[in-house]
Amino acid sequence: MRIGALLVERGEADALGRLADDVRRAADDGFTSAWISQIFGLDAQMALAVAGSGVPGIELGTAVVPTYPRHPAVMAQQARTTALAVQGRFTLGIGLSHKIVIEDMYGYDFARPVRHMDEYLSVLLPLLEGDAASFKGETLQGNIGLSVPNEGRVPVLLAALGPKMLKLAAERTDGTVLWMTGPVTVREHIAPTITAAAKAAGRPDPRVVCVLPVCVTDDVDQAREQAGQTFEMYGMLPSYRAMMDREGVDGPADLAIVGDEDEVAAKLEELAAAGVTDFVAAEYIPGENRGRTRKFLTSYMAG
DSSP states (O other): OEEEEEOOOOOSTTHHHHHHHHHHHHHHTTOSEEEEOOSSSSOHHHHHHHHHTTOOSOEEEESOEESTTSOHHHHHHHHHHHHHHTTTOEEEEEEOOOHHHIIIIIOOOOSOHHHHHHHHHHHHHHHHHTOOEEEEOSSOEEEEOOOOOOSSOOOEEEOOOSHHHHHHHHHHSSEEEEESOOHHHIIIIIHHHHHHHHHHTTOOOOEEEEEEEEEEOSOHHHHHHHHHHHTGGGGGSHHHHHHHHHHTOSSHHHHSEEESHHHHHHHHHHHHHHTOSEEEEEEOOOTHHHHHHHHHHHHHHHO
16 A cells, blocks of 8 residues: 655645655655645645656546536647646646536536536546547536647546545546545445446556555654544535445545554554555644654655
């Protein structure tokens, strides 16, 4: 199981410079990948193109960029430009986002999400391969080619939790990227569903990229309380709530990987055994505990 780092966007004026420092440190510490979310701050792809262009040897990815606000040709153009900037080390993670974001904030119709994503990929994927796209569906269309001079395709991961989306991810993309999804759910639902669908479609084994909060500490209760406060909103979103119910936990605090070095190592081994191919650490507590967490992860990767 490869280990990556989730980079936290900061709101300061020098946010891009700080992000570049974080990418460089992740590479120096031995992480195989570094990821950034697309929320309401920096544009994730543009930020990675700027921050990652001077740091060789580490995969850079989005986890994830919502599809609805961006036509798939625009998404492909951004992705290919980012991949060009970081010498082909870019993986595009995309997802539907949530009804409250897409309908209430952006004003798009969220009524047919699986149909939307299937048709979105019909335009996006050819363009990421370097081919022209010609498609007319029920939710979108595209007849366009791009001239960004990439040498290879841009890999795509699809944020998928339900059976239909996991099947779509298996049949058409390189795998899935997860958030707020624990080891029981990965072992009993995510991994078998996506792997079986990929096998049935004659495709390679998919990546299962699992992002979770992690903190190495002796004060487990405090770390869980902090996780509950920091990630509280995710327990209220239906797609993540369904995964927490599958896992049998009350909320995000219970999904955070916390404990001393041996306890956190055991949790990582459990995720690997469940079928996770890439664990991405969301180091969420600053100060001494964050330093201890990073020191452990560096040692774990080296050992």
